Amino acid sequence: MALSLYIDRASPLHRRHPVAKLAAMILFFAATFLLDDPVPIAPLTVAVLVATAAAHAFPNLWRLRWIVGPVFVFTLAIWTLFYPAPAGGAAAGTAPWRFGLGMALKLETFLATGLLFLATTTVEEFAFALRSLGVPYRAGFVVTLAFRLVPVFLESALTVVDAQRCRGLDFTRGRVHQRIARYVPVIVPVFIGGLRRADRMAFALEVRGFSSGRRRTGLPRPAANAGDWLLVAVVGAAFVGYVTLWMLGTGRIVPR
Amino acid sequence: MDTIVPYERRPGRGMRELVDMWSNTRMVVLTAMCASLYAAVLIPFMVVPLIPGLTHFRPANALPIVCSFLFGPAAAWGAAFGNLIGDFFTGLGPGDLFGFVANFLYALVPYRLWRACTTADPLPRTLGAWFLLLGIITTASMLCAATVGFGLQLLGFVPFAVLANVVLVNNLVTSALLAPLLLAVLYPRVRRARLLYGDILGAAPRAPRWRRFAGVALVVTGTGLAFVLGNLASGGWLDPSTLAALSRNLRFVVLVLPALALGILGLALL
Structure with missing residues (x-):
């Protein structure tokens, strides 16, 4: 996809x-x-x-x-x-x-x-555009960072699904609640991997002065x-x- | 020059931590992580629409609940942004504004209600904890459903009676099944890693008993009322003659919005 x-x-x-x-x-x-x-x-x-x-x-x-x-x-x-x-009249x-x-x-x-x-x-x-309209920089940063992380998580989830299938996990059998419960062994490793990544990323941002309070610079964009x-x-x-x-x-x- | 002051918990409660958390780098990154994880699980299931163009089968809906107990305010923003990113894959529209607010509230309710009711870990170990957890999941799902149903009926996309009930069942079934299982596995690990929102932001002082009681009562009553009134008004079963002078949309707003506002006011008290 x-x-x-x-x-x-x-x-x-x-x-x-x-x-x-x-x-x-x-x-x-x-x-x-x-x-x-x-x-x-x-x-x-x-x-x-x-x-x-x-x-x-x-x-x-x-x-x-x-x-x-x-x-x-x-x-x-x-x-x-x-x-x-309309009130008082039939359709x-x-x-x-x-x-x-x-x-x-x-x-x-x-x-x-x-x-x-x-x-x-x-x-x-x-x-x-959001930032130009007054949305805080950090909100825009979250949107772009999260957007970039989506394929990483998807890829990680597909890898875990393959690994669990190799161990015999079958997502196609059982009742609906049993099938839903089988997502747990997929979500947990993806989640923990994401947490590790988030922790490292927070450190990386900090050492690059994310919270330094200095004026942020950026690529100049052409005016309208x-x-x-x-x-x-x-x-x-x-x-x-x-x-x-x-x-x-x-x-x-x-x-x- | 816009100066960003490093995070420190300021005195006071209410909604302040939702703004203050943005000055903590780790919370900002956790917000992005919650958003991308939510979107990553939402996107593959978009091919299973329940109401075409408006909602689909969403097993990912358990994640905002789980993340809320773990990361508190970061999960609330993460759920809102995650839903927005999910909408990037099916097209943006004016309804996404209500989706943003509804998902924000969906992940805001769990940790605030739990924190108000008990100091215990959000793990379903006893019968009481199970009841509380399921009650909180139901309230969060209902507030989300009422908000999105209200917004989309107002925009004229789909009647509240159709959308809100589909959203409620969709949220409730996946969250009630998955969230307790995920919490039991994830909460102890995240606590050991000292990445719970209380570890990052510092422990919040507990609100006085009267305030917690009033907050919980308002959230539960407001949410329930908004959902029931929305269904009745949308289906044409509630049309008070005192409001006959108002337009149809305005009648709907007058009936449902105060109840929704009551629920949100309760959240601000917690």
């Missing part, structure tokens, strides 16, 4: 400043969230699909097809069933399934937007350019448009 959704390409979206991409994603989420009629939501879905194609990020959607497909069917079914009929005509379709499109748009962001942004850029501002302006304009629709009371099947 590949451990990153980042796709290394030279598209215009890849070149955008991480803070601009994060701001655009948040504005896009907010615009999608406001309405529930499928008609005004569909253009946003199309827009994110076009952007995905421009960023050569369709392989991510294909890779997660086991989520993307069922999400649509499940959301359509569940919200048609749980349709919140009329096509409203329940239109509402379900709107919710399904909305969720797919969220999913595609998140995948597009991850396809065009590395975890280091994400941590940098016209393209970054254009991206935020375009998505911002869409957001303002959707807020206007929301304030006018259009594009909603169920009043908030």
Whole structure:
């Protein structure tokens, strides 16, 4: 299993400043969230699909097809069933399934937007964007360090699984609770190995002055350019448009 | 210049240790370790969705409980970041904000409740310890389920009555089965290595009895109420006429948020 959704390409979206991409994603989420009629939501879905194609990020959607497909069917079914009929009136005509379709499109748009962001942004850029927005350095450090450690733990777990299988441990037999209990001899060695690693890492960070209190230095990053501002302006304009629709009371099947 | 003062336990309780721990390098590294371990066990099971795009079979859910008893506040942050990293593999979305908070609370509840109830090691050796441990796991699972269910119903992704119950069962089954087994094996080893959060941060003074009692009562009552009210409101079985003037989402917020806030207030007291 590949451990990153980042796709290394030279598209215009890849070149955008991480803070601009994060701001655009948040504005896009907010615009999608406001309405529930499928008609005004569909253009946003199309827009994110076009952007995905421009960023050569369709392989991510294909890779997660086991989520993307069922999400649509499940959301359509569940919200048609749980349709919140307005007080005083019964669910009329096509409203329940239109509402379900709107919710399904909305969720797919969220999913595609998140995948597009991850396809065009590395975890280091994400941590940098968080820090630029005021999240403390150490929180960003934890995100990047933990992200880097995931493959180490996965590899360690696979090694332990192989070793335990050699000793006769079978994960495919028995009742559910017996199978779950068999994960204990896998988790314990991985956990203890992780603790040793953490202890050594804490020492290594300390000797490199992690808590020295001195001013931290870093690689200089290019400032936001016209393209970054254009991206935020375009998505911002869409957001303002959707807020206007929301304030006018259009594009909603169920009043908030 | 942002100066980082080396860690020393400051007087006072509440949520202060959740901020103070960030100035201790070992706790920062343990946070990353908890996060990556949680994510590493979450990711392989993402191919078994329970509610497509929103939740999946999560045997990893026992880890925040175990790590909470071992590493305290580092586990709370670790569970929150670990869940976020797990979401990196299936796509980010606005619901992840509630996932972050829910997982944070999920790993915050166990050590705080246990510390308030007893000074004994969190090992299920007696019948009383088993009851307490299972009660704490149930409360933590329920608070996590209520928080994520509340958030995702508010965003309009999936009804509380569907998601919260699936999350509760998912958390409860894996944690109740795995956490006691893992704790029995791991706790003595981590204690010998002097890596328990009490060894790293120093022993916290015990809160007065009234405060512990009030905290535990608020956490349990608030959590239970939030879960029940969320289910009733989401299913349409609770729709007070006094709130008829409010919009649907606002009615849901008015009914569920105070109970959730009560639970979190209880945690702050412990």
